[in-house]
Amino acid sequence: MQFRLVIVEPHYQINIGYMARIAKNFGVNRLWIVNPKCRYNGKNAIKYSKHAHSLVENAKICGSIGEATRGFSVVGTTAIWQKAYSGMSNIYELSDFSKKFGSGKMNKMALVIGRDTTGLTSEEMSGCDAVVYIGASDSYPTLNISHALAILLYALKGNISKAAKEDFGGVYAGSSEIEMLLRLFDKFVESNGNIRKKDMVKRAFRHVVERSGPTKSEIATLLVAFGIKKNRNRKK
Amino acid sequence: MQFRLVIVEPHYQINIGYMARIAKNFGVNRLWIVNPKCRYNGKNAIKYSKHAHSLVENAKICGSIGEATRGFSVVGTTAIWQKAYSGMSNIYELSDFSKKFGSGKMNKMALVIGRDTTGLTSEEMSGCDAVVYIGASDSYPTLNISHALAILLYALKGNISKAAKEDFGGVYAGSSEIEMLLRLFDKFVESNGNIRKKDMVKRAFRHVVERSGPTKSEIATLLVAFGIKKNRNRKK
Structure with a gap:
């Protein structure tokens, strides 16, 4: 699967830094950022990205979601599915979505992460091929954006460690x-x-x-x- | 499943805050903290916990992992499975572990999150009933501790939103x-x-x-x- 990570109008450097780090943890080597609302490669973005600072430094800056996702299936994300649900039908809880589309079943996927303030708008969501949300606690469903990304990447990419796959093949009893x-x-x-x-x-x-x-x-x-x-x- | 979250010797308030938030996102209502190495309920811990500040304020402080996990099956975590692997056999990549033990298959689980500096020691891991790690990129496998916790809670607890389950039951075509x-x-x-x-x-x-x-x-x-x-x- 060709995978592209698109971050829409981030407002806080710390979130950009953490998103770069978790992206690199899951083998994503580039950030596409649409209209950053802070200095995307500022001191704190670099600091919190740790060993993923090159993703911050080399981020591809775009003017629109369309530009960042051209040629890809567009998967939007939301913390508040009720916002997307009115009038939309292609919205999936993440576990369902990853069962259907994860592990390379989709050919070219652009994962679009909404603003760290207000998420994606209903209009932006209606332009996506699918929208996913994490079925978290009804009393507090809003995850920090980088933590949501961690879960999304895990659910969509799974175990990507080659070493782990090789070394543990013989561990469990048949x-x-x-x-x-x-x-x-x-x-x-x-x-x-x-x-x-x-x-x-x-x-x-x-x-x-x-x-x-x-x-x-x-x-x-x-x-x-x-x-x-x-x-x-x-x-x- | 009775679930207990145990955090060992955290050094940074921001990590405590973020861990409290993601814990509450997944319906965990208490933090058990073993020997905190910073003011666990300080200003930054509260700040980054957002609406989960009560978990920070009411954290249960313990003197040892044993005290925090008594009566529970102890599931340790590590970013570096090679550290645990020498001499240990009960170490699982998270996807494998959650297939075998997730979604309530274990009766009383204490999830033990190692230090945000050096993780759990090999000795501490050998005292666990199982140790899990996230199969991230071999070139950069070390996740921030709160992001690792986000993935662990998602993998072990899954979709916990009652509203999502009810409202989306009838969404997909048969x-x-x-x-x-x-x-x-x-x-x-x-x-x-x-x-x-x-x-x-x-x-x-x-x-x-x-x-x-x-x-x-x-x-x-x-x-x-x-x-x-x-x-x-x-x-x-």
Whole structure:
């Protein structure tokens, strides 16, 4: 998926800085800013961007949302979906939206982040191909704009760490490994005269192990535990 | 799920403020803070918490992680999973973790947010029942702590807006509504002598409509569009 991040009329440098940082955290290498209302590359914007200062310094400044999004599917954002909903139908709660359109299902997506003061106008939203909002608490739904962006990027881009994908591929136990442990545990229960309600015990263990989503290493550890018990019984 | 948010030794008021705000955005009504390293309820903490200032004012201050998490399953967090990985097996990328344990699958979860300077120590992580990290860019994986919290709360709690759930339940079109449109479109294509590769056109329309995840209102609108065409044909 080609992805473009478009920020509309930001008023506060701290928000630009934080948005640049979270953008770089999720592999976005450019900010497109429509009519910034503060010095977009000022001292505080740089400060809060931390290691993403180059995104602030090299931001592409545009005169309109249309100019910033040309050739892309335009996904607007709002904290207050009621504002968009009157007369609009293409508005999605973020979890629904990312299920339908996330992880590269949309070819060229421009994510449009509204003002850090008043968001996008109803008119701007009606020009978007879709509008998303985060289903936060009804009593306090308005997130800080950079925190909303963090959630949007996570929901739309997900785990982008190549290292994490490679190194953790072999961490979780498969069902055959889990079954091996459960069979061993069953034998352990069967051979133990002190346990009365054997089936109940087996079932409880199975439920706990399966719900826990165990790692290979945890299963291996437990296999040893019950293996040792078994050997001890054999020696008697 | 009973949920507890535990913040370990925060050094900056701005981070406490922002964490309080995003906590309230996701329906968390209390902060548990272990050994704050700044005036946890100072001016900037209050300022950046916005409408969540009561969480800052009423934070529960504890002397240790153990005290703050007693009786809960302890889920630690880290930006640098390599730090935890040596010798540990119960570390999960957040998307994997939330699939296994999110949305109330864990009974009593204490989410432990490490220092805004150095995170949790390896020793502290080894005392956790699980450790999660966000699979961000390998070239810049370190998120600001409050932005990490935003993503964690979204991933673990999801859409918590009751209003959104109720009002949008009926928004998206079901497969029978979509099929109705596709049948109507097929008839439209069949009755139009100007269209030559009819099957190709039908297939293209089907793919576009299905991939778009249309709303009921969009389908209704399109039904009218092709319905009118049909009526016109009839009049001839």
